[in-house]
Amino acid sequence: MSQILARFLVGGAVVSVFAAVGDVLKPKSFAGLFGAAPSVALATLGLTIVAEGVPYATVEARSMIAGALALFAYASFASWIMMRYHFKALLTTICSMPLWFGVAFGVWHFWLR
Amino acid sequence: MRIKFDVSALRQTKWHDYAVRFIFGGLITAVAGIITKQCGPGIGGLFLAFPAIFPAGATLIEKHEKQKKEKHGLEGTTRGTEAASIDAAGAAMGSIGLLAFAFVVWRFVTHHNPWLVLAAATLVWLTVSVLIWDIRKAA
Numbered sequence: 001m002s003q004i005l006a007r008f009l010v011g012g013a014v015v016s017v018f019a020a021v022g023d024v025l026k027p028k029s030f031a032g033l034f035g036a037a038p039s040v041a042l043a044t045l046g047l048t049i050v051a052e053g054v055p056y057a058t059v060e061a062r063s064m065i066a067g068a069l070a071l072f073a074y075a076s077f078a079s080w081i082m083m084r085y086h087f088k089a090l091l092t093t094i095c096s097m098p099l100w101f102g103v104a105f106g107v108w109h110f111w112l113r
Numbered sequence: 114m115r116i117k118f119d120v121s122a123l124r125q126t127k128w129h130d131y132a133v134r135f136i137f138g139g140l141i142t143a144v145a146g147i148i149t150k151q152c153g154p155g156i157g158g159l160f161l162a163f164p165a166i167f168p169a170g171a172t173l174i175e176k177h178e179k180q181k182k183e184k185h186g187l188e189g190t191t192r193g194t195e196a197a198s199i200d201a202a203g204a205a206m207g208s209i210g211l212l213a214f215a216f217v218v219w220r221f222v223t224h225h226n227p228w229l230v231l232a233a234a235t236l237v238w239l240t241v242s243v244l245i246w247d248i249r250k251a252a
Contacts, residue, residue, distance in 0.1 A: 011142020012135035026117040032203015033242040038214045041161040061218035063158025068212035071162045079201035089175040089197035093168035104159045
């Protein structure tokens with residue numbers, strides 16, 4: 001339980017810091033880079049190294065490659081939909097989530113497993 | 114195009130927007146840990162690049178842009194959505210940097226100081242992301 005709480009606090013703090021950096025940067029497309037900052041990864045990998053050791057973190061990082069490819073597909077699709085059809089950001093980003101899951105698990109299943 | 118810092122943007126963000134990011138960021142980190150415990154690091158690792166705070170961030174940008182336009186008596190809905198779209202395009206470029214981050218950690222963390230590898234991988238993420246952004250802008 002204490003490990004989950006530690007993950008929650010460290011993850012929340014790291015994500016907030018990267019998001020705040022993105023807030024103060026201009027232009028918007030540059031600030032957007034921070035929407036794909038390795039915030040969750042830094043918090044998780046750091047805690048994994050401490051709790052489970054380096055080999056565990058190595059496997060996580062390998063799988064993260066599939067997650068990053070999925071994020072590329074997800075963010076590109078959401079960007080295109082919002083620019084082309086002017087759908088609301090919340091609706092677009094939530095409804096595009098299955099794409100992230102499809103690409104992430106697809107790449108993992110066919111390439112990394 | 115020059116990169117600028119605008120600290121006043123922090124004042125535009127309300128405390129509950131910060132709270133939402135903290136909670137979503139914390140939740141996905143905790144959930145990634147639970148998934149790793151239940152399903153192994155192979156599946157858990159996927160969630161290190163999950164767009165947990167992306168919807169909250171995009172909605173916030175859309176809202177700020179809309180408010181800015183409406184302050185001047187203009188209709189801001191379209192501009193708000195376009196701003197969120199531009200931010201998402203930036204995130205797509207950043208995700209290529211994230212891929213480079215994951216690759217560096219995967220290949221080097223076993224044989225080097227893991228904390229130095231995490232720091233170096235973060236630097237690689239920033240460098241690759243900025244380079245791609247720069248190339249895209251110049252094209």
